[in-house]
Amino acid sequence: MTTRWLTPEEQRAWRAYIAASHLLEDAIDRQLQQEAGMPHVYYSILANLSEAPDRRLRMTDLAERTKITRSRLTYAVTRLEKDGAVRREGCPSDKRGSTAVLTDEGMTLLERTAPGHVDTVRAALFDRLTPEQVGQLEEICASVARGLEGDDTQAPPDDVPWLRRSPGPCT
Amino acid sequence: MTTRWLTPEEQRAWRAYIAASHLLEDAIDRQLQQEAGMPHVYYSILANLSEAPDRRLRMTDLAERTKITRSRLTYAVTRLEKDGAVRREGCPSDKRGSTAVLTDEGMTLLERTAPGHVDTVRAALFDRLTPEQVGQLEEICASVARGLEGDDTQAPPDDVPWLRRSPGPCT
DNA sequence: TAAGTTTGCTTCAAACTTGAACCAAGCGCG
DNA sequence: CGCGCTTGGTTCAAGTTTGAAGCAAACTTA
Numbered sequence: 001m002t003t004r005w006l007t008p009e010e011q012r013a014w015r016a017y018i019a020a021s022h023l024l025e026d027a028i029d030r031q032l033q034q035e036a037g038m039p040h041v042y043y044s045i046l047a048n049l050s051e052a053p054d055r056r057l058r059m060t061d062l063a064e065r066t067k068i069t070r071s072r073l074t075y076a077v078t079r080l081e082k083d084g085a086v087r088r089e090g091c092p093s094d095k096r097g098s099t100a101v102l103t104d105e106g107m108t109l110l111e112r113t114a115p116g117h118v119d120t121v122r123a124a125l126f127d128r129l130t131p132e133q134v135g136q137l138e139e140i141c142a143s144v145a146r147g148l149e150g151d152d153t154q155a156p157p158d159d160v161p162w163l164r165r166s167p168g169p170c171t
Numbered sequence: 172m173t174t175r176w177l178t179p180e181e182q183r184a185w186r187a188y189i190a191a192s193h194l195l196e197d198a199i200d201r202q203l204q205q206e207a208g209m210p211h212v213y214y215s216i217l218a219n220l221s222e223a224p225d226r227r228l229r230m231t232d233l234a235e236r237t238k239i240t241r242s243r244l245t246y247a248v249t250r251l252e253k254d255g256a257v258r259r260e261g262c263p264s265d266k267r268g269s270t271a272v273l274t275d276e277g278m279t280l281l282e283r284t285a286p287g288h289v290d291t292v293r294a295a296l297f298d299r300l301t302p303e304q305v306g307q308l309e310e311i312c313a314s315v316a317r318g319l320e321g322d323d324t325q326a327p328p329d330d331v332p333w334l335r336r337s338p339g340p341c342t
Numbered sequence: 343t344a345a346g347t348t349t350g351c352t353t354c355a356a357a358c359t360t361g362a363a364c365c366a367a368g369c370g371c372g
Numbered sequence: 373c374g375c376g377c378t379t380g381g382t383t384c385a386a387g388t389t390t391g392a393a394g395c396a397a398a399c400t401t402a
Contacts, residue, residue: 003285003286003289003290004289004293005289006289006292006293006297009302009305009306009309010297010305012309013297013305013306013308013309013312014292014296014297016308016309016312016313016316017308017309017312018215018238019238019312019316020311020312020313020315020316020319021192021196021312022237022238022239023238023315023316023319023320024315024319025192026238027319029390033390033391039357039358039390041358044189058380059380059381059382060379060380060381066193067189067190067193067194067197068193068359069359069360069361070380070381070382071359071360071361071362071381071382071383072358072359072360073381074381074382074383075358075359075382076358078382079357079358091380094367094368094379094380095366095367095368096365096366096367096368096379096380096381097367097379097380097381098380098381098382114174115174118174118175118176118177119174121177121185122175122177123318124315124318124319125185125315126177126181126184126185128314128315128318129311129314129315131180133307133310133311133314134180134181134184135180135184136304136307136308136311137184137187137188137307137308137311138180138183138184138187138188139304140191140300140304140307140308141184141187141188141190141191141192142187142191143299143300143304144191144194144195144295144296144299144300145187145190145191145194147294147295147299148191148194148195148198148295149194200360204360204361210387210388212388229350230350230351230352231349231350231351239389240389240390240391241350241351241352242351242352242353242389242390242391242392243388243389243390244351245351245352245353246352246388246389247388249352250387250388262350265349265350265397265398266396266397266398267349267350267351267395267396267397267398268349268350268351268397269350269351269352
């Protein structure tokens with residue numbers, strides 16, 4: 001089968017996407033590096049931990065939520081541990097396992113820096129979109145993510161209690 | 172002013188976006204690393220050169236188009252030069268300047284690997300979206316990019332002759 | 343025309359990411 | 373049990389990215 005090239009519309013969308021995602025990640029990384037002294041991924045790790053029950057998560061679980069590789073996570077957690085934002089604990093039930101725990105210090109850091117981060121995300125993204133566009137973006141991204149995640153068919157969990165409370169440093 | 176947190180809709184959109192963009196970049200990077208032996212950014216550099224008149228672009232210009240920093244580009248071009256895909260040429264009119272030129276070898280590499288790349292982009296993204304969604308995605312991303320680019324007000328150039336011909340390794 | 347500034351690009355060290363290799367610890371089963 | 377296989381995590385070397393600093397050519401202006 002000969003290649004189905006991108007249509008002009010698709011090309012425009014693709015180029016726009018590449019540009020936007022680079023610019024957005026750069027802006028967010030810069031801002032967080034300034035205010036929190038860490039790149040966006042690291043911040044996300046803390047944010048994910050802060051939402052987990054008991055502020056703790058197994059490494060693999062955390063890697064899946066943040067969509068990063070386990071080895072990347074190992075490195076990141078080691079760094080965050082040095083910073084005092086995270087602590088590692090062994091898993092009693094499975095001695096291979098290791099659990100990352102958000103420390104109080106980490107939580108404080110998160111609370112201190114969340115407002116600035118949200119402001120940045122707002123300024124760069126949401127304040128520029130109509131409510132319909134926000135919905136469209138979610139649809140599109142969810143669809144793509146579903147396609148790229150291992151199992152294309154599993155529905156997302158729609159009742160995660162500790163995710164229900166709305167405001168928080170959850171970005 | 173107290174922080175305007177993200178609304179639940181915005182949070183969902185943001186999470187979906189983070190997930191999708193990570194997964195997408197990873198998938199594309201993996202595929203291109205396999206087939207072309209280089210990450211996506213490097214491929215984009217080649218693709219951008221291939222579309223430029225005479226297949227050559229000043230470093231700064233190239234950096235702007237690909238949305239990466241100049242130092243990142245310097246590193247990348249050095250590597251691509253070692254691979255033989257790109258050649259550097261001094262700029263006669265401005266002796267500080269340096270121009271990256273896509274070699275025939277680079278062009279061949281691009282032509283050989285473009286189909287696989289497009290397939291990946293299609294499978295991961297466009298084949299999962301309706302035509303309306305493609306349009307929405309473009310709108311959204313263009314809006315975000317406009318906001319993050321230096322000048323918020325300048326219209327995008329809508330007649331770039333060497334961009335008009337549609338199919339090609341332009342991703 | 344000689345400072346002083348800006349622009350174009352590179353360099354450097356430190357931080358980060360990648361993927362493959364590795365090491366236990368759990369698991370399945372003859 | 374005890375042998376293989378899988379799973380959870382880490383490690384290592386090689387590659388990449390970052391941001392600040394550096395360098396030289398071009399511009400500006402007194």
